[in-house]
Amino acid sequence: MKTNLKMNKKIYILLFSAVILFNNVAKADEGMWFLMFLEKNNMRDMSKAGLKLTAEEIYSINNSSLKDAIVQFNGGCTGEIISKDGLVLTNHHCGYDAIAELSTPEKNYLKDGYWATDKSQELKPRSLFVRFFVRMDNVTSRMLGVLNDTMTEARRDIVLNQEVAKIQKENDGGGKYTVSVRGFFQGNEYYYFVYQDYKDVRFVGTPTESVGKFGGDVDNWEWPRHTGDFSLFRVYADKDGNPAEYSKDNVPLKPKKFLTINLQGVKENDFAMILGYPGRTNRWMPAQGIEQNVKFAYPAWVEASKTGMDNMKKYMDKDANVNLKYASQYARIANYWKNRQGMIDALTKHETVKLKTAQEVKFNAWANKKENVGKYGNVISNINKYYGMTNEKARHDNYLSLLFRSSNLLTFAMVGKQLETYANADTTKRKELLLVLKNAINSYFETAYAPAERDILIAQLNLYSSKATGHGLAPIVADLAKANNNNFTNYVNNALTLSMFTSKERLMAFLELPNASMATGDPLYNLASKMAEHSRFKSEELKTAENDYLKAYRLFVEGLQKSNPKGKFYPDANSTLRLTYGKVRALPADKRNDAKVNNYTTLDGMVKKHKENDPEFFLSQSVRDLYAKKDYGRYADKAGYMPVNFLTDNDITGGNSGSPVLNGKGELIGLAFDGNIEAMAGDVIFDNKLQRTINCDIRFVLWTIEKIGGANNIINELTIVQ
């Protein structure tokens, strides 16, 4: 009995650790892959799964390839080119900010939708850019070659940055390109990326918000889903096809490549791949880092987000104009408010910390082997020491960062620093700064609503001062809290009266007659800058621990790979172009979805969700009318229904929003726009059973453009295969 038990336990540990030590080795559909290594890492697998293209047809330096049709959209999303005239398809929530900016209560494109009937109707938002990917290359040996083992992390950064500057200069084509050198695998590898940015991007069309954001925050991150999350833009260039500032003489870009659209529809197990710009994953994150997020950072993030949201919402609901001003900021905060709570829940439920801890125990055994101990012996203890020291700081910093992210006023008050510089500058320098400052001032007063800003700031200061005490408050806040009985109402009201950041006239007067001490002495600038300074502050002890941690984390990731020489690894997402492949894949049957297979949803389901007086579930009358007539044109599924969304098991994250979902021939079948809440731990640990990508069926997109929008001009631009 006894031996048996012992025996079983040993086998169990062996099996268990084989799985967990190597959980960053990609399985099945996990992985966000570099395009330059497809041949080496993925082609065999992808071809078996249904890909009909060659690696060269996806990524080629010399010939046009799929990658030329993919853009990073305004820095944080993905889009794809779908016509020979530079038409860009992306998500509604990616175009949201621009659409809101171009709207007024009278011409409300967010609410009522918009379809440019010809190119002269296309609208230019203040700033919007798309980025094309030109090429990438490995510069690991060159970058690591300038380092040595005795350097501190800070020294390392300095030396690396010098090398980055050289690589940028060598590859920027004399200013034509933007070159970005990025670290991967926690600084064990380096690659550079060459991009070309186009800044004249115009708004072409969008469905109403009641389609584009159908289900609102209730359905956000959820399946079954019925959202037409798409919008259209167009890239303009000068007459030679080069990037240019906005001009009425600019012409639609003739892209190197645009996507063909396939209307055949999807079924379970169909091959599906996604190219795009995933923002951030932390799949190598140590156990205690996850623990810190779950227990300290994310709860603060969630609570402070909600505080900001509630104080915006009460004014947004009262006034259409205020609603337009705050819609985009609100949506951005709400999106990650729900995401972070989802992460807390999923990481807790799946006991991810326990799993990762077991992995680290195993790693530590390997690290303490005679041949490894010198290099890796302290890795785990240095990592854990750092997290132990920074838990309360993480909580503090998250309250603070959401305070700034929701308080436009306090963020704006940081301009005080530039005002000081302006006051101290000579006339030439002043002239230069004047334009920048005027723009910042104008754009703040165009977008902020004073009563909301006051309430946000009061509520956030009250929250911060009561909840971030474990780390220690910024002294200025601690003093004010004491003097005001922990209630910032009076203090804020007074500060708003005294500060110049609440009055455009005062700021303009300052620009006429600048005075440095008036800028730095401003109560709001003073508050903002001292709070920011407090969160940047690090004791000597913390600096040392952080230095050791950064080094340890790098060695941890390196060691995990070294201890598994046969593994096929992919780096964490960091807003660089990746490919993920998988298939159309259902989730277990769900009675909320009346589709035959739980891998798609239909217009029937969407109409059933419609609620007359619910701003999140109100569905446009025009959609309901067409539904009543079953007017689906060529976009209906063979089975007769109108498809809306579908599921694949691709590995994506925020930033992939708007990415094309492509079939085996590289034709567009959908538009990725979301993930599912039950797999929200995915950014830290990929869940093979649960993780899904939620996509908008391209047939629904085209149906909306043609039948709801009546925009045949757009349909006629597309290349469609039936």
Ligand code: ARG
């Ligand atoms: N969850 C989506 C993403 O991060 C954004 C969806 C926006 N919709 C919304 N209801 N806030 O890509």
